[in-house]
Amino acid sequence: MGTSDPVLRTLGDDAEDVREWLRAAAAGFLQPAVSEDELRTRAGAVDPERTQGAYADGRCVATCRTFAQRLTLPGGRDVPCSAVTHVTVTATHRRRGLMSAMLRRALRAAKERGEVCASLIAAEYPIYGRHGFGPATRATDFRVDLTRAGLDRAGLDRTRATGPEAGHVELVAPEELRTVGPPLHQRFRALPTSAGAIDRSTRWWLAHTGGLRYPGDERPDLFHAVYRDRDGTAQGIASYRHDRRWANSLPAGTLHVDELTAVTAEAELALWHYLLSVDWTVTVCADRRAPDDVLPLLLPDPRAARINRHHDLLWLRPLDVPALLSARDYRTAGNLVLEVHDEAGLAGGRYALDAVGAQGARCEPTTLTADLTLGVSELGSLCLGEESAGRLLRLGRLDEHRPGAADHADLLLRTDRRPWCQDMF
Ligand SMILES: CC(C)(COP(=O)(O)OP(=O)(O)OC[C@H]1O[C@@H](n2cnc3c(N)ncnc32)[C@H](O)[C@@H]1OP(=O)(O)O)[C@@H](O)C(=O)NCCC(=O)NCCS
The missing domain is CATH 3.40.630.30 (Gcn5-related N-acetyltransferase (GNAT))
Known part of the structure; x- marks a missing residue:
C-alpha cells in the first residue's frame, strides 16, 4: 500500500511522463509489463493536455484521459463529445476516490471546452451511473x-x-x-x-x-x-x-x-x-x-x-442539455419540460423542449412547471431514443408531474431505428 496521499495532475509534454502514465494504465488493466515498442505505439494516441494521472510516492497510480469525439444524434447531426478512456486505478490505491476525482476533473474540463456530452464504454456496469452516465446504446x-x-x-x-x-x-x-x-x-x-x-x-x-x-x-x-x-x-x-x-x-x-x-x-x-x-x-x-x-x-x-x-455499449453523460436536445430530431412535434438533477452541478436545471419533429427543436432553460423530473444519467439513457421513459417511470427512476408525460416523452424521443454504436474505444 502507498503511504502518501496521491496528487492529481494533468500530464506535461515530457515523453517520459507519458510513458510512465502508460505503464500505470497497463498495470490498472492488469497487464504486468509493457514493451518499449508498445509504449511507443500507444503514446501516439495520448494528448497530454487531456490526460490526467494520480501520483503517489513518485509513481503514477491512476490514469484517465479523454479525446474529442463526434457523436451522431437522431436526425443525423453530430455534436462534440468528450470520450473518456483509460480509466484505471492501480490495485494498491483502489477505492479511495481516485477514479471519482479524475472523472470530476475530466467532466468539468469537457464542459469548459463546450463538449455537449461525455461518452465511454463501461468495463463494468455499476461504475459510472453515479457520475451521471447512462447506457445509451445496446448491441x-x-x-x-x-x-x-x-x-x-x-x-x-x-x-x-x-x-x-x-x-x-x-x-x-x-x-x-x-x-x-x-x-x-x-x-x-x-x-x-x-x-x-x-x-x-x-x-x-x-x-x-x-x-x-x-x-x-x-x-x-x-x-x-x-x-x-x-x-x-x-x-x-x-x-x-x-x-x-x-x-x-x-x-x-x-x-x-x-x-x-x-x-x-x-x-x-x-x-x-x-x-x-x-x-x-x-x-x-x-x-x-x-x-x-x-x-x-x-x-x-x-x-x-x-x-x-x-449488452449496453455506449454510455452518455449530458453536459449541456439545451445543446444536446436541440441538435436532434424528434418523431413528432411537441413540448416537454424536463427538470434535470445533476449532483455534479454541470447539467442540472429546468429545460423547455419545443420539438418541431424532423426539423429539429429548440431547448432552453425555463421557469415553466416541469412535466418530468429525472437524473442526468436517465437523460443520458433517453437522449438517443434507446431507453423508454415509461420503463424508467415504472422503475421509479423518474417522476411524472402530469399524467401521460412519460408516454409523451417516449413519443417524442424514441426512434424508429434503434441507436447503435459498433466501435470500441
Ligand atoms: C474501476 C476503477 C477505475 C475504480 O477506481 P477507484 O478509484 O477504486 O474508484 P472510487 O474509489 O472513485 O470509487 C467510487 C465509488 O464507485 C464504486 N466502484 C468503483 N468501482 C466499482 C466497480 N467496479 N463496481 C462497483 N462499484 C464500483 C466504489 O465502491 C465507490 O463507491 P462508494 O463511494 O459507495 O464507496 C478501478 O477499480 C480499476 O482500475 N479497475 C480495473 C480497470 C477498470 O475496470 N477500469 C474501468 C474501465 S471502463
Whole structure:
C-alpha cells in the first residue's frame, strides 16, 4: 500500500511522463509489463493536455484521459463529445476516490471546452451511473448456424438483388479500404438513422487495416469487402476473418464479421449475403451489431441467428442539455419540460423542449412547471431514443408531474431505428 496521499495532475509534454502514465494504465488493466515498442505505439494516441494521472510516492497510480469525439444524434447531426478512456486505478490505491476525482476533473474540463456530452464504454456496469452516465446504446452479438439457416443456393437467390440493377461485392486491399472507408463512414454517420455512431480517426483506420499494430495484438489480418452499386459508387464495407477450421475432412469454419457499415439497404443486404455464403463456413459470428439489425430476418430460418449476448455499449453523460436536445430530431412535434438533477452541478436545471419533429427543436432553460423530473444519467439513457421513459417511470427512476408525460416523452424521443454504436474505444 502507498503511504502518501496521491496528487492529481494533468500530464506535461515530457515523453517520459507519458510513458510512465502508460505503464500505470497497463498495470490498472492488469497487464504486468509493457514493451518499449508498445509504449511507443500507444503514446501516439495520448494528448497530454487531456490526460490526467494520480501520483503517489513518485509513481503514477491512476490514469484517465479523454479525446474529442463526434457523436451522431437522431436526425443525423453530430455534436462534440468528450470520450473518456483509460480509466484505471492501480490495485494498491483502489477505492479511495481516485477514479471519482479524475472523472470530476475530466467532466468539468469537457464542459469548459463546450463538449455537449461525455461518452465511454463501461468495463463494468455499476461504475459510472453515479457520475451521471447512462447506457445509451445496446448491441447484439449474433452467432449464425449456417447449417440451420436455410440459406441454400435457392434461399440466397430469393432475397438477393440480381440483374442489371445489382451492384457487386469486391475484395480490396487494406490500403484501398483506407481510401474508401473514411468517406463512406462519414456518409453513414450523417444518415438520419445513424444515432449513436461515432467518428473514426485516421489512427482507427490504420489499426483496422493492419497499418498500425499494437505489439502483442495477435489478431489475424482481416479481409475487406466493398459493395459498389451499378455506377461503381461504394455504398457499403465489411471486414471479416476466417478461422479455416476443418473437422473429419469437412469444413467447420467460423467467419467472424469485424464490421459492416452500409449507407443503402441494397448494400447492407448484399454484404450480408456475401458474408453468409463464403465457402468452408458453418458458423458466422457478428458481434456488436444493432439490436434491430436485419440479420436474423434475412435468413429463411431466423432462429438460426442465435443471440449470444445483448449488452449496453455506449454510455452518455449530458453536459449541456439545451445543446444536446436541440441538435436532434424528434418523431413528432411537441413540448416537454424536463427538470434535470445533476449532483455534479454541470447539467442540472429546468429545460423547455419545443420539438418541431424532423426539423429539429429548440431547448432552453425555463421557469415553466416541469412535466418530468429525472437524473442526468436517465437523460443520458433517453437522449438517443434507446431507453423508454415509461420503463424508467415504472422503475421509479423518474417522476411524472402530469399524467401521460412519460408516454409523451417516449413519443417524442424514441426512434424508429434503434441507436447503435459498433466501435470500441
Ligand atoms: C474501476 C476503477 C477505475 C475504480 O477506481 P477507484 O478509484 O477504486 O474508484 P472510487 O474509489 O472513485 O470509487 C467510487 C465509488 O464507485 C464504486 N466502484 C468503483 N468501482 C466499482 C466497480 N467496479 N463496481 C462497483 N462499484 C464500483 C466504489 O465502491 C465507490 O463507491 P462508494 O463511494 O459507495 O464507496 C478501478 O477499480 C480499476 O482500475 N479497475 C480495473 C480497470 C477498470 O475496470 N477500469 C474501468 C474501465 S471502463
